């Protein structure tokens with residue numbers, strides 16, 4: 001499905017259709033989809049569907065890290081900032097930057113504040129991550145992502161490309177929709193990146209994307225953890 005400016009989908013209806021989100025095909029489709037969806041994403045999708053995936057990814061990221069470390073984090077496909085909000089609660093000294101194709105989603109992320117009233121995010125870059133990475137090179141200690149490596153969004157090539165934003169030894173914690181992971185060769189792409197010396201051997205765990213009680217409970221993601229070599 002290509003999303004058309006003039007389509008008549010009711011994006012302001014709380015019951016956003018996940019099938020519509022999975023049916024996008026191009027970066028322009030994503031731009032248009034999230035332009036329409038940004039204002040209702042947090043309440044109408046995250047809260048309503050018990051979408052716990054972004055928070056869980058933040059928690060997995062923070063588990064092995066000291067809460068006093070001043071780390072520099074990039075949130076890939078940060079959207080409205082659900083990952084960043086949780087991560088900033090767990091790692092208050094982390095500087096969290098974000099990258100996303102949607103100006104409207106980034107606008108909402110920019111409004112999110114920490115408990116000390118400072119912004120959750122530092123630098124927010126409006127970028128199409130299917131294109132060569134220009135916003136940062138070898139900068140970050142941690143790369144985190146939830147919900148962005150999924151049907152119609154980003155595939156394995158952008159995942160390998162964003163590793164360039166990490167410092168050598170930097171840690172990646174990336175959630176990938178399991179069906180998308182299997183269908184689009186993520187494991188092979190990551191293995192090839194191990195073979196070429198770009199990353200360490202990944203470990204994988206499976207997590208629920210929605211809490212019990214959600215209509216989507218049972219949809220799972222693979223979390224790939226690896227380091228830039």
Ligand SMILES: C[S@@+](CC[C@H](N)C(=O)[O-])C[C@H]1O[C@@H](n2cnc3c(N)ncnc32)[C@H](O)[C@@H]1O
Nearest residue numbers: 030054077078079082100101102128129146147
């Ligand atoms: C389902 S949302 C996830 C947002 C957030 N990480 C979360 O967990 O709530 C997917 C995000 O991927 C972004 N996205 C889709 N295609 C993209 C692209 N080509 N480049 C950069 N971001 C993209 C969308 O704008 C959207 O904010």
